[in-house]
Amino acid sequence: MSASAADGAGQDAPEQQSGVSGTPRVSGGVHNTVSGGVFYGPVIQGGQVTITAPQRPAGAPSGGFPPPSSVHIGHEAELASLVAALDPAGCPSGPAACLVTGPGGVGKSELLLQAAHTVHRQRRFPGGVVFVDLQGHASGTPPLPPGEALGRLLHQLGVPEQAIPAHTEDRAAAYRRHLAEQPVLVLLDNAHDSDQVHSMLPPPGGSRAVVSSRRLLPALDDAHRIALDVLPPDAAVRLLVEVSGHPGAGAGDPAAAELMRHAERIAQRCGGLPLALRIAAARVRGKQPAAFADLATWLADEQSRLYELDDGERRMTSVLAVSYRDLDQDQQRLFALCGVTPGPRWGIHAAAALMGLPPARVRRLLEGLCGAHMMQEEERGRYRMHGLVHDYARERAGEDLAPSGRAAAVDRLVDHYLATADRADRVLSPHRYRLQDELGLPSGITPELPSRSAALSWLSTECDNLVGICRAAAESTAPERSWLLADALRGYFFLAKAWAPWEGTHRVALAAAERASAHREQGILHNSLGLALLEQRDLTRAATHYSAAARHFETAGDAHGSANAIENHAWVRHYSEDYAGALDEHLQALRQYELLGAERNRAITLRGMSLAEMELGRTTDAIEHLREAGRIFDERDLHLDAAMTLNGLGEAYAKAGDLRAARLHLLRALRLSRSCGSTYEEARARRGLGSASRAVSPRLAVHHWERALHHYTELGSPEAETVRALIAEVRA
Incomplete structure (x- = not known):
């Protein structure tokens, strides 16, 4: 029978x-x-x-399971790891469960199905493959209760409806007996939490389960874990063009190459998230290549980007809304507050400032958001959101936070960045002339900056945020914080030669100072903008800013600022090759600094005078002035200024024909510039060492020049062309 x-x-x-x-x-x-x-x-x-x-035919699925996508690009290493883990013969005592985690839309279900079909074709599981969507992250649908999920699995395993036990515990027992009989692969997609899946994990033996979830499910202690992240740029572009039906794009045809350029822009704005890429591909499928250009333009608008990622059936906003719904109340508040930050990366102290809570309390909330894959801890104490997730946080901030709450959070964030930037600047440039000697801001929510390297690292890491915060400060009820912040960043910008953020922050701050008719502040900002332009050899615009600075300082009665404007303008004359005029203006500024007792500025001016003196053939005077400047800098531990002075001494001795002394000072400049983080002065030392070595060892000269060229090119410095010409000349 x-x-x-x-x-x-x-x-x-x-x-x-x-x-x-x-x-x-x-x-x-x-x-x-x-x-x-x-x-x-x-x-x-x-x-x-x-x-x-x-018995069921070997390798055949008991109840069927969805097919994977016909186009699978990316996550190859993760797929190989999962397939290897699903080998009962290779590791009979291995973990009975594999857990695939990652944010919504990253491709967890796709990976699960790709692996399942691979092992099914290989007939690894004679009992077949069963699948259930646990609906842990479904929009408008509650998670599937374990009892109901077990019932579906038993039905797929061949148990008739009338014979499936009524109680969850009895269903679990019957399910385990089936899985113990012969190896079965169980696919548990979209799990909400560990409790939901515990009763469905196979007993020890040959059966295996693959669980996918947006959460980390820490209670699955013995699971083989695979974490998915977004696709790298090349894989993201390939997925986009393949799914869109343009697989031959970029094959030498100019129109195809243009399509690929737009595809790269789309992939970048989708942040490499597979679901976003597939939705974008659906938007342009079957359309002319010009549709790629339109979509790339629409996705450039951060305010509406999420709503463009909607193909009529799949919506990025729906995916993110479910993840947001699953957060607790405090996590939701922190998530929404993250929407007021200018960028998707920040440190724990910035998050604490947003919440107005101590970092220790906020850390647990951040851990919860990371566990829900709403953000990621990219290094200890630093977090980032995917760009689209940050867009959604911005939307939640606008809808879920009261205007007064948003404004208060922005104020706390501005104060945090201003206080920390000021502390960092005082470590890097302790004797610099500033807009304000003491800011008087609370420092309880600022990170420790115990050293120069720590200060430099914080400023470098937060540079993009600082530009956005400067803009937020200018638009706040206390716009003076924008020019205080811009001024606090000037020392770092000069050290790093970060010209774009230098100009960006200072123009925003200058506009705020103009609205407030703050003359001294305008003078300092004009001076600083002039220096940024001077560094790029834009002499005409630099001179305009220095002239404006002089007018504002005179109106404000600021003698120190007036001396700065004169000293800075001397460099416009220097780079215009008017060395006598430059020396005259240096001397004017020097006399004012001596009257004011401004020793650091006096030393800076002596160093500037020396370069003009070298060009005028007054090498002995130049060396004397550089030695005096170096003494002042050494007494005050001003390492960057000292490195610049050592480079000047190396150049002066080289002009005087003492190459041994030149190399000695340039090597000291090289070591000091590295220790204080000045890539520009390191390149300058390399350039000088190359020139000093040219007669003795052209190969060594080219070595130094190539290193200098690398740094100058990285910085976007106009000096790169001069060094490139020197290398070509020697090689010729």
Whole structure:
């Protein structure tokens, strides 16, 4: 008799298992043999009856499972790791569960299905493959209860509806008996938490489960874990063009190359997130290549980008809304507050400032957001959001936070960045002339900056945020914080030669100072902008700013600022090759600094005078002035100024023909510039060492010049062309 016939013979008999024999009821005896698997239904008594339950075909899925996408690009290493873990023969005692985690839309379900079809084709699981969507992150649908999920799995395993136990515990027991009989692969997609899946994990043996979730599910202690991240740029572009139906794009045709350029822009604005890329591909599928250009333009608007990622059936906003819904109240508040930050990366102290809470309390909230894959800890104490997630946080900030709450959070964030930037600047440039000697801001929410390297690292890491915060400060109820912040950043900008953020912050701050008719502040900002332009050899615009600075300082009665404007303008004359005029203006500024007792500025001016003197053939005077400047800088531990002075001495000795002394000072400049983080002065030292070595060893000269060229090019410095010409000249 077939198993199906046995199943239909009645509903009241107990479960019969293989090897169960009937009891004789009449003379002559009755013999029953039941074998071949687990099945349900009465045992028929009559003569001699043998029932053999047929086994399912080896490797065939019991209830079927969705096919993966026909285009799978990226996550190849993760797929290989998952397939290897799903090998009962290779590691019979290995973990019974594999857990795939990652943010919504990163491709967890796709990876799960790709792996399942791979091992199914290889016939690794004779009991088949069963699949259930646990609906842990479904929009408008609650997570599937474990009992209901077990019922679906038992049905796929061949258990008829009427034989599935009513209680969850009984269903779990029946399920485990099935999985112990022969190896089955269980796919548990979109798990909400560990409790939801515990009863569905296979017992020890050959069966395996693959669980996917947006959460980390820490209680699954023994699971083999695979974390998915966004695709790298090349894979993201390939996925986009393949799914969009333009697989041959970029094959030498100018129109195809243009399409690829727009595809790269789209992929970048999707942040490499596979779901976003597939939605974008659907938006342009079957359309002319010009549709790529339109979509790339639409996605450039951060305010509406999320709403463009909607193909009528899939919406990025829906995916993110479910993840947001699953957060607790405090996590939701922190998430929304992150939407007021200018960028998607920040440190724990910035998050603490947003919440107005101590860092220790905010750390647990951040851990919760990381566990829900709403952000990621990229290094200790520093966090980042995916760009699209940050867009959604901005939306939540606008809708879920009261205007007064948003404004208060922005104020706390501005104060945090201003206080920290000021502390960092005082470490880097302790004797610099500033807009304000003491800011008087609370420092309880600022990170420790115990050293020059720590200050430099913080400023470098936060540079993009600082530009946005300067803009936010200018638009706040206390716009003076924008020019205080810009001024606090000037020392770092000069050290790093970060011209774009230098100009960006100072123009915003200058506009705020103009609205407030703050003359001294305008003078300092004009001076600083002039220096940024001078560094790029934009002499005409630099001179305009220095002239404006002089006018504002005169109106404000600021003698120190007036001397700065004169000293800075001397460099416009220097780079215009008017060395005598430059020396005259240096001397004017020097006399004012001496009257004011401004020793650091006096030393800076002596150093500037020396370069003009070298060009005028007054090398002895130049060396004397550089030595005096170096003494002042050394006394005050002004390492960057000292490195610049040592470079000047190396150049002066080289002009005087003393190459040994030149190399000695340039090597000292090289070491000091490295220790204080000045790539520009390191390049300058390399350039000087190359010139000093040229006559003795052209190969060594080229070595130094190539290193200098690398740094100058990286900085975008106009000196790069001069060094490139020197290398070409020697090689020729």
